[in-house]
Amino acid sequence: MKLCVHELPRTSAGQDEVPAAPPRCGHAAPGDDLARAVWLGGLAAPVPLCSGLGRCGRCRVRFHDLSVAPDPLPEEEEILGPDLLARGWRLACRRQITDAMGPELHLDVPAPEKMTVMTTAAPSLPKQDHLALAVDLGTTSLYWRLIAVPDVREEPAPDDFSLLCRPPLPVSVVAEGHDLNPQAGAGADVMSRLAVASAPEGRARLARLVRDHLAALLRQQTASLPGIPVERLVLAANTAMTDIFLDRDISGLCAAPYRRSHAGGCGLTVEGLPPLLIPPLPAPFVGGDISAGLLRLLADGLPRPLLLADLGTNGELALVDARGRLWLASVPLGPALEGIGPQCGRMAGPGSITRFEVSPLGLACHSVDGPLAAGADVQGISATGYLSLLALLLRLGCLDADGHFRTPASPLARRVAPPPQQARTGLRLPLPYGQWLAAADVE
Incomplete structure (x- = not known):
């Protein structure tokens, strides 16, 4: 089949916007892994995928023709949510090319960060x-x-x-x-x-x-x-x-x-x-x-x-x-050092939290460039950030030795770790800058 991939503007990732440039087209065969057909086929700019774990959501693609979009899987419901699924978004790492997708398949992908x-x-x-x-x-x-x-x-x-x-x-x-x-x-x-x-x-x-x-x-x-x-x-x-x-x-x-x-x-x-x-x-x-x-x-x-x-x-x-x-x-050392897998995981670099500290006001966050200012554009947490966060939560009694969330005793610890919230993907601890620590990621 002919496979055409359209790149959406980064600010509109996940929205029903018109792609900014003509698609890149190639060929794929029934049975091919869809994520590999897109990214190893050179049809989309590289993104740090989670190797088929179905958890990072970075391999999401949108089917132009909703009639050939496969039925949602539980993993897709957890990661993408009902709104994106209804608009044709799916996880490419969980999908294969099939004859039912027709002789020509058009997909959208969110544009990655530029070099x-x-x-x-x-x-x-x-x-x-x-x-x-x-x-x-x-x-x-x-x-x-x-x-x-x-x-x-x-x-x-x-x-x-x-x-x-x-x-x-x-x-x-x-x-x-x-x-x-x-x-x-x-x-x-x-x-x-x-x-x-x-x-x-x-x-x-x-x-x-x-x-x-x-x-x-x-x-x-x-x-x-x-x-x-x-x-x-x-x-x-x-x-x-x-x-x-x-x-x-x-x-x-x-x-x-x-x-x-x-x-x-x-x-x-x-x-x-x-x-x-x-x-x-x-x-x-x-x-x-x-x-x-x-x-x-x-x-x-x-x-x-x-x-x-x-x-x-x-x-x-x-x-x-x-x-x-x-x-x-x-x-x-493996990809764990690069934040691949956790829900807010991201490689260390500008826009990622690489270290957490305790301050009188609660959690203070740092990036590779130093302390993060209020209102900073944060896009995720590196693995070093996750490790420093878990160390703090263990020391403050916000996690037990088995990795379960606990209600801390001290006022400072309660400012650092507000009560966990129940989300679509499970229990999670809210963090500054719109990030969170999912209970499933603590392991």
């Missing part, structure tokens, strides 16, 4: 400078910098990794930004990506999503810099993200004994992108992001011992001891 981009360079650059794009491809987020590198007399070949081992060049940042990894529709953690990438067609689709994203980024950023091509792309990522990007076999990362398909530290060619440099991949779950960080720290001459920790969906640790020996470890 954050900051331009810092002067309007003109020296003609002798070269542009390079440095990318940190995380399981959840994609961070990038477009940098101007002074010309060097002895330009190394694209596969000469000694370029990164030299002392840092005096580069200048032209622009930088971050966005969600466009593969987010496959699930929030490394294992869900590996599951999709286990099939060659799934791996090719995931690889194409990131490659197309970077190609579009390059076109956008270099449009204002005519005549200055981007001559190099450096991509630092964990081993799974690296091999999926390169469309290489990832079977060695899916089961013990784990093994790498290659050791990195090489230059490659990827169609549609500048010459690519991959930092070394030291171990099956210690990747090029750690290598790139270590190279920079060692080039800066930091005293040893030193410890580099990259704590994301996968946690990676690198210790350089006083004798110069390198010790490596990795640990799966």
Whole structure:
């Protein structure tokens, strides 16, 4: 069938508004998971989904033709409510493409947040400078910098990794930004990506999503810099993200004994992108992001011992001891650290509560930028926010050891935790800025 996805303006998400732009169209087959058909098909901008738990509501789609909208499920009644269900909204993670949906299916999706981009360079650059794009491809987020590198007399070949081992060049940042990894529709953690990438067609689709994203980024950023091509792309990522990007076999990362398909530290060619440099991949779950960080720290001459920790969906640790020996470890941290699953859960960033404190007036909330002002636009709670909240509630006696809400004894605790309310999705504790703690999320 032909699948067409219309993006609604963000301010009207969930409302019966007219989409702001023409739809993106692709093809899907009966039996395909609807969420994957939409987001892994590149028909909608990435959103941090809860991997099919049916709890975050971010995969909601609206059927234009109500006659083909499937009957509501209990999970959809809890998350969406009767008003949205009556207007054709459903949870895509709970749905499959069926023949009954017809030869052409039109869906609406709420527009996600836009990519954050900051331009810092002067309007003109020296003609002798070269542009390079440095990318940190995380399981959840994609961070990038477009940098101007002074010309060097002895330009190394694209596969000469000694370029990164030299002392840092005096580069200048032209622009930088971050966005969600466009593969987010496959699930929030490394294992869900590996599951999709286990099939060659799934791996090719995931690889194409990131490659197309970077190609579009390059076109956008270099449009204002005519005549200055981007001559190099450096991509630092964990081993799974690296091999999926390169469309290489990832079977060695899916089961013990784990093994790498290659050791990195090489230059490659990827169609549609500048010459690519991959930092070394030291171990099956210690990747090029750690290598790139270590190279920079060692080039800066930091005293040893030193410890580099990259704590994301996968946690990676690198210790350089006083004798110069390198010790490596990795640990799966999972999407729980990113607020995925709880009803008000959201990745840490602007617009999310990352920490709670007790003040004389009750709960004080903080974001990554500091204390939140009255009337701030809060869109959710990160996992660190949830953990700090539960610690406070336990200490104040608002929760018992089994996670049940209790009526606290002290006046301060009662200001912090007003009586729980019965909502459509169950018992929940009201929080500042329109947020809440659901009893189902405490576990």
